[in-house]
Amino acid sequence: MTAVRxxxxxxxxxxxTRDEILDATEELLIELRDQNQIDPDDVASALFxxxxxxxxxxxAEAARVRLGWAHAALMGAMEITAPGADERCIRVLIHVNxxxxxxxxxxxxxxxxxxxxxxxxxxxxx
Numbered sequence: 001m002t003a004v005r006x007x008x009x010x011x012x013x014x015x016x017t018r019d020e021i022l023d024a025t026e027e028l029l030i031e032l033r034d035q036n037q038i039d040p041d042d043v044a045s046a047l048f049x050x051x052x053x054x055x056x057x058x059x060a061e062a063a064r065v066r067l068g069w070a071h072a073a074l075m076g077a078m079e080i081t082a083p084g085a086d087e088r089c090i091r092v093l094i095h096v097n098x099x100x101x102x103x104x105x106x107x108x109x110x111x112x113x114x115x116x117x118x119x120x121x122x123x124x125x126x
Contacts, residue, residue: 004044005098007036007105010091010113018057021050025062025090028110032094033067035106044095045073051089052078059090089113 011028013020025048032038046069048059060074079085096105 002097002099004095005100005102005105007032007038007094007096007107008092009094009108009110010089011110012086012113013054013088013090013111016054016056016088021054021057021059021090022062022066024111025059025092026066028090028092028108029063029067031108031110032092032106035108036096036098036100038094038096040067040069040072042097043069043072044097045075046092046094048074048076049079049091050076051085051087052081053087054090059092086113 009028009032011024013024046060046063048063050059058076060076063069063072063074079089079091
């Protein structure tokens with residue numbers, strides 16, 4: 001049975017430049033695509049967030065222009081500033097139409113963002 005499943009991922013960059021934002025986002029999306037066998041036609045939507053220190057580009061542009069997610073609903077937002085929050089961080093939540101179970105979805109955390117996976121929870125989310 002086909003269902004909509006959420007897949008999370010995150011990455012960080014060194015500097016707030018257009019190229020770094022788009023390159024890191026593209027790298028993250030390719031890894032999410034490959035680990036989850038995502039067909040762009042199955043992407044229902046994606047929500048991208050950035051920390052307040054990233055303003056040089058919209059991460060969704062990497063999905064739309066570089067990866068061809070031409071028909072998916074893409075949106076960007078800014079993360080809240082919270083004590084201890086990572087800097088220069090890009091996050092994504094992709095909603096995919098799939099026959100896989102939620103526990104088969106693979107989340108991807110690159111460039112030192114693995115700490116975000118379980119922040120605020122007491123359980124794993126494999």
